[in-house]
Amino acid sequence: MTEEMVEIQNxxxxxxxxxxxxxxxxxxxxxxxxxxxxxxxxxxTTLLKLMLGLIKPWKGQVKLLGYNPRKKRHCVGYVPxxxxxxxxxxxxxxxxxxxxxxxxxxxxxxxxxxxxxKIVDQCLSRLDILxxxxxxxxxxxxGQLQRVLIARALAVQPAMLLxxxxxxxxxxxxSSHLYELLQKLNDEMTIIMVTHDTLAISAYxxxxxxxNRSLYYHGExxxxxxxxxxxxGCPVDLIAHGVPHRVLEEHGGIE
Amino acid sequence: xxxLIAEYGFLQNAIxxxxxxxxxxxxxxxxxxxKKLVMMSGGIAHTAxxxxxxxxxxxxxxxxxxxxxxxFSALSIACIQRRSGVINDVLIGMFWPLGMxxxxxxxxxxxxxPPDMTSYLFGDILTITxxxxxxxxxxDLILIITVTGIFKLLQAYLFDEEFSTALGLxxxxxxxxxxxxxxxTVIVLIRxxxxxxxxxxxxxxxxxxxxxxxxxxxxxxxxxxxSAFFCLAGLGLSxxxxxASGAAIVIxxxxxxxxxxxxxxxxxxxxxxxx
Ligand SMILES: Nc1ncnc2c1ncn2[C@@H]1O[C@H](COP(=O)(O)OP(=O)(O)OP(=O)(O)O)[C@@H](O)[C@H]1O
Ligand SMILES: [Mg+2]
Numbered sequence: 295m296t297e298e299m300v301e302i303q304n305x306x307x308x309x310x311x312x313x314x315x316x317x318x319x320x321x322x323x324x325x326x327x328x329x330x331x332x333x334x335x336x337x338x339t340t341l342l343k344l345m346l347g348l349i350k351p352w353k354g355q356v357k358l359l360g361y362n363p364r365k366k367r368h369c370v371g372y373v374p375x376x377x378x379x380x381x382x383x384x385x386x387x388x389x390x391x392x393x394x395x396x397x398x399x400x401x402x403x404x405x406x407x408x409x410x411x412k413i414v415d416q417c418l419s420r421l422d423i424l425x426x427x428x429x430x431x432x433x434x435x436x437g438q439l440q441r442v443l444i445a446r447a448l449a450v451q452p453a454m455l456l457x458x459x460x461x462x463x464x465x466x467x468x469s470s471h472l473y474e475l476l477q478k479l480n481d482e483m484t485i486i487m488v489t490h491d492t493l494a495i496s497a498y499x500x501x502x503x504x505x506n507r508s509l510y511y512h513g514e515x516x517x518x519x520x521x522x523x524x525x526x527g528c529p530v531d532l533i534a535h536g537v538p539h540r541v542l543e544e545h546g547g548i549e
Numbered sequence: 550x551x552x553l554i555a556e557y558g559f560l561q562n563a564i565x566x567x568x569x570x571x572x573x574x575x576x577x578x579x580x581x582x583x584k585k586l587v588m589m590s591g592g593i594a595h596t597a598x599x600x601x602x603x604x605x606x607x608x609x610x611x612x613x614x615x616x617x618x619x620x621f622s623a624l625s626i627a628c629i630q631r632r633s634g635v636i637n638d639v640l641i642g643m644f645w646p647l648g649m650x651x652x653x654x655x656x657x658x659x660x661x662x663p664p665d666m667t668s669y670l671f672g673d674i675l676t677i678t679x680x681x682x683x684x685x686x687x688x689d690l691i692l693i694i695t696v697t698g699i700f701k702l703l704q705a706y707l708f709d710e711e712f713s714t715a716l717g718l719x720x721x722x723x724x725x726x727x728x729x730x731x732x733x734t735v736i737v738l739i740r741x742x743x744x745x746x747x748x749x750x751x752x753x754x755x756x757x758x759x760x761x762x763x764x765x766x767x768x769x770x771x772x773x774x775x776s777a778f779f780c781l782a783g784l785g786l787s788x789x790x791x792x793a794s795g796a797a798i799v800i801x802x803x804x805x806x807x808x809x810x811x812x813x814x815x816x817x818x819x820x821x822x823x824x
Binding site for chain 2: 370
């Protein structure tokens with residue numbers, strides 16, 4: 295029997311007066327590795343926030359592991375968009391990753407247990423950043439920051455990982471390194487990843503979901519040029535199973 | 550100077566007062582700077598003026614009404630912000646003068662000769678009383694217990710609010726306590742630097758301390774030491790040259806910060822020219 299990790303039913307959501315997502319339905323099954331793609335401002339981050347209960351849907355229902363997201367979100371490892379991290383903050387890498395162990399903490403006089411420290415060490419070495427542990431957050435590179443954020447999410451010991459553009463700002467080799475790591479992690483947990491790296495994901499993810507205000511497609515990672523046109527409004531160098539379409543040529547015809 | 554201190558009770562009070570103020574200053578100043586709540590704190594400080602006016606109007610010791618007023622407004626601000634998403638800046642721009650305006654209205658409604666408010670606006674550390682010290686000490690104790698008690702939560706909240714929320718941490722509690730503590734800090738500092746000058750004493754020590762890139766707890770400790778230094782030096786200057794103590798403290802601390810940054814700049818120029 296397949297288990298639903300995330301269940302989104304007829305969800306409409308937005309900020310203030312403007313709807314960002316309109317009538318979205320999406321099921322994420324246990325063990326899947328889903329890539330979410332779509333244009334800027336298409337609502338990808340918003341979708342992740344809905345899954346975490348950070349924002350409430352206007353209409354429809356979001357369920358995480360069968361419950362209200364607020365009840366179960368401590369079972370999820372969230373890797374936010376790196377640009378949201380305050381790199382000036384006086385905190386060491388080890389402390390950042392340790393904060394992943396705070397789930398279910400008591401607010402007053404909380405102390406980390408010995409097991410917490412061990413889990414953090416494991417996460418750090420798994421991401422190959424154990425040697426950075428005592429550095430300040432402001433003293434690491436973008437690629438290293440991405441690893442730190444993933445290590446923090448793994449320290450939660452999650453049933454599911456949610457990643458928001460984890461390869462943004464990484465070079466090609468660091469990106470593929472990261473994807474391979476995620477693929478390995480996928481043996482243990484469900485993964486949902488927002489990305490703009492559309493050319494590469496078809497090689498790694500099991501499913502893709504295309505979001506632009508509504509869900510255009512969810513399924514195997516091969517989609518038609520028509521769908522891409524519909525999704526992005528213009529042809530994009532994309533997927534289509536290893537047959538990339540040239541962006542420049544097609545744009546050239548218009549100018 | 551030492552013999553003077555032994556001789557004059559008011560100087561003893563002043564010195565104990567600066568040390569008590571430094572504790573609040575270092576702890577909350579650090580939080581405020583890291584969470585970028587500096588202007589917010591300025592706003593909360595100015596609402597305290599409304600409370601002082603209310604105190605005169607009701608004929609209660611103004612410091613108590615100021616405490617109540619600023620805690621109340623800090624909580625309302627936090628609440629409005631969370632619920633409505635009004636831009637922070639705009640909100641501050643409204644309640645900052647609102648607090649002052651209420652203070653003025655209350656004072657003008659107060660029967661009799663209008664009281665002198667300057668000691669609350671600019672601080673007057675040389676007139677600090679034993680009662681003031683007891684209040685300051687009690688409030689300090691609340692701050693120390695709260696900050697050490699929720700330190701891990703506080704650090705998580707300050708560093709990454711969204712992740713902490715996603716982790717199911719009581720972020721709203723952390724935020725609420727932070728705002729209450731800001732209000733308390735303002736009251737602790739009122740006697741030393743006054744409402745108008747509070748901001749400098751809240752920013753400069755942690756801003757200097759964080760240049761050494763230590764962790765949050767060390768910044769707090771360092772900021773306490775630095776603000777004690779600024780306050781004592783300012784006190785000395787004010788006594789020596791007979792200028793207002795709050796002004797002396799603010800001018801001295803900003804001056805030290807500027808000199809320090811200038812030295813850093815010169816040093817970086819020097820090192821670069823060597824390559
Ligand atoms: N906090 C917010 N308040 C108001 N509007 C917002 C907020 N966050 C996002 N939006 C709007 O919602 C829309 C969708 O934003 P979202 O961040 O979900 O897009 P995205 O698909 O993640 O884009 P990107 O690829 O640029 O990260 C955008 O038009 C954005 O302007
Ligand atoms: Mg986004």
